[in-house]
Amino acid sequence: MLHLRLLSALVGIPAIMYAAWQGGLLLLVVIGVIMVLGLMEMLNLLQALEVHPNRNLALLGSLMLLVVAYFQDWRYIGIVMTILIVLHLLALIRNYPRYKPGDGAAGIFATLYLSLLIYIYLISTLPNGNHWIFIMLVGTWASDTFAYFAGRTLGKHKLTPKLSPKKTWEGSIGGVLGSILAVFIYSIYLMPFSFGALVLLGALISISSQVGDLVESTLKRQAKIKDSGSLIPGHGGVLDRFDSMLLSAPLVYYFVSVSII
Template sequence: MSIAVVILALLGLKEFLQIGQKAGLINRLWPAVVYSILWLAIFLLGRTEWMLPLAIIWFMLTFGSYALRYPNQSLASSTYYFLALIYPVFLFTYLYSLREFGVSWCFLVFLLVWLTDTGAFFVGNTLGKRKLAPKVSPNKTVEGAVGGLVMALVCGFVFWLITKQATLPAILVLSLLTSIASQIGDLFESALKRTAGVKDSGRLIPGHGGILDRFDSFLFALPLVFFSINLGLVG
């Protein structure tokens, strides 16, 4: 599974960097690609204790470059380079990390994200009137977002009935926060595409866009669930 995560991360990185190029935020791709490959190699070796130091070094390199090259390099450019390692490379690894807590938690995340999206779509199409973020995603509505939250709560309740993992209040709060995170992830990726003036992040999946189009919500939801369990808030 770790190999699959690395492949997804690299494909997501490719799309993210291409979006940055089209938006005029970055020009050189190789620094982010080389450093991300190094970071993922450390991930494959299981040396997770090196990941945070490497992320800090990348932070210093990207923003140090801004300081040294100012005004030829913008703050937005340095920020985008830094995010190339965090989103999607770092966030994708939580797809693997969450597995250590059991398959049921991985299944819950996928269900929460899918049902949030489904609930938002149907409620938004049926009852939607107030636009949620018209300049980012014109079709999304406040009513649809609430519908997604309700579906996530129902999913969390059913999950608790079946598994009896954690307490019901903890599962419901986690479901609510995961639903919010997944919707923010969706809007974030939509904003990136708007900035670059593109409809899809890529063309990897015919009719469905790229990797980021498929995993945008998961990238924000996965670390939330991971740390909620890891810190003992649920589970």
């Protein structure tokens, strides 16, 4: 299993880093593929919970949001959301009584939640955007790695015993410290900023990535499945690998765009 994880990382990480460095349409296409694959896994998770969103409408909503992101004309966000809601309402009428209000609400949730990955592309449009993406990636991966090893070696106090018994407070704190260290090391040489800002950013990246991971763990626990999918050898599904970025990406975007640093 470990060799599969390493092989997947050796192939996947350089590809993502290259797309992040190039930015533009290439990055948006890569994000779009990840987003759609993750959306399909999310819909499967919801189906396991006896919730049945309309897959076509969820996919259509994601594609429309990708188009809006490419043109960056935010006036159309409201139009897209209105169209999406109206289509779900029409599906509710057309497919009565099989299609329930909860199905439509779950479809909109899945679309919007996975669309948070679009913020990775939006980060690339900021000044020094490719470096900010790398900071997010480095911080997220460091958080995951440090949390794993800190939890294995020092973990004693359960973080969420009912939800994820293997996660500990020691591992969580180790993840935060690892993210801070990684963000600081990356930034000190390439993008020098104040120490306090880097500590805050590193901590927020780790905390948001851990929350994203726990959200997916909650859904998987309720659905009684181990992995969201099997697409990535050694890692499970797309959601299993990118769930931590669903919240860290928008956090980094707004952290930078509001000029906190």
